[in-house]
Amino acid sequence: MEAQRSPQLQLRHATTAANQQRFRSGSAAAQRSAMSGSVDLPVVDLASSDLRAAAASVRQACVEHGFFYVTNHGVDRALVEAVLAESKGFFDLPMEEKLKLHRTNHRGYTPPYAEKLDAASEFVERFPSWKETMKLYIATALDTGERILSLIALGLDLDAEFFHKIGALDCPSTFLRLLHYPGEVNESDSGNYGASAHSDYGAITLLVTDGTPGLQICREKDRDPQLWEDVHHIDGALIVNIGDLLERWTNCVFRSTLHRVVAVGKERYSVAFFLDPNSDTVVECLESCCSEADPPRFPPIKSGDYITGRINSTYK
Numbered sequence: 001m002e003a004q005r006s007p008q009l010q011l012r013h014a015t016t017a018a019n020q021q022r023f024r025s026g027s028a029a030a031q032r033s034a035m036s037g038s039v040d041l042p043v044v045d046l047a048s049s050d051l052r053a054a055a056a057s058v059r060q061a062c063v064e065h066g067f068f069y070v071t072n073h074g075v076d077r078a079l080v081e082a083v084l085a086e087s088k089g090f091f092d093l094p095m096e097e098k099l100k101l102h103r104t105n106h107r108g109y110t111p112p113y114a115e116k117l118d119a120a121s122e123f124v125e126r127f128p129s130w131k132e133t134m135k136l137y138i139a140t141a142l143d144t145g146e147r148i149l150s151l152i153a154l155g156l157d158l159d160a161e162f163f164h165k166i167g168a169l170d171c172p173s174t175f176l177r178l179l180h181y182p183g184e185v186n187e188s189d190s191g192n193y194g195a196s197a198h199s200d201y202g203a204i205t206l207l208v209t210d211g212t213p214g215l216q217i218c219r220e221k222d223r224d225p226q227l228w229e230d231v232h233h234i235d236g237a238l239i240v241n242i243g244d245l246l247e248r249w250t251n252c253v254f255r256s257t258l259h260r261v262v263a264v265g266k267e268r269y270s271v272a273f274f275l276d277p278n279s280d281t282v283v284e285c286l287e288s289c290c291s292e293a294d295p296p297r298f299p300p301i302k303s304g305d306y307i308t309g310r311i312n313s314t315y316k
């Protein structure tokens with residue numbers, strides 16, 4: 001496996017107050033008034049022997065939806081179950097115990113409401129298999145993410161090893177977020193439950209859920225009223241989505257699609273794995289994504305500067 005920056009892990013109760021800052025739009029009223037339907041996202045078989053065809057599906061999915069499913073992805077079902085079980089164990093703790101892991105520098109627990117409390121970490125003693133489970137999950141998801149990036153590169157008419165060759169995966173940045181959406185809606189949330197509309201910051205996100213619905217995407221963010229479509233659960237598949245950094249890298253050929261999680265009257269667990277290039281990777285318009293008629297829309301930027309800027313504007 002490639003060298004890797006120390007992975008960051010975040011535990012989040014996904015009620016509004018803790019999420020609100022990072023979202024581009026989506027007031028409670030707007031969420032309620034938006035139209036909705038459901039979407040059939042493409043499914044890409046990562047074990048396909050026809051790499052070119054798989055890459056073409058990935059490209060189409062990234063251009064049209066910014067979201068797709070992957071199957072035969074190499075992340076064991078038992079491992080996913082173990083991560084969800086550890087997560088449930090943590091979120092089931094009394095609040096005062098969870099607060100001992102209160103978030104510092106983007107790691108740790110974010111409570112439902114953003115109080116400022118200081119507490120120490122006692123993670124390891126309380127959850128003996130936590131570290132190994134999360135380490136294995138992160139390593140496996142990283143491996144899967146790299147395979148997806150190879151297909152993305154091929155789909156962009158680049159060498160399958162493009163991201164490796166430019167050093168973007170020498171020391172990639174990974175971030176694991178364990179999310180818990182409580183079943184009951186708190187009155188003070190004003191009906192704005194779950195994760196408000198947002199796009200992810202980085203390159204790609206790999207998402208698993210416990211199968212509870214709630215995830216929706218909005219493919220045309222400027223449309224009025226917005227059309228929100230349910231992303232249904234496919235047993236055993238991972239959901240992959242493109243983040244803003246990859247949208248920028250591809251000169252907006254690929255979409256970083258607005259998404260949110262709405263209340264379904266049932267508690268929900270999910271695990272989001274964010275994969276970004278190493279921080280000194282220069283993200284500048286890929287050759288195959290610009291032309292004289294469609295010049296680069298953004299100046300080059302180091303991946304780390306871009307992500308840090310986004311995170312800092314979130315957690316001010």
Ligand SMILES: O=C(O)CCC(=O)C(=O)O
Pocket residue numbers: 177179195200207209215259261270271272
């Ligand atoms: O919980 C989910 O299904 C989505 C989570 C998400 O979009 C995020 O953490 O960025």
Ligand SMILES: [Fe+2]
Pocket residue numbers: 198199200259
């Ligand atoms: Fe997201």
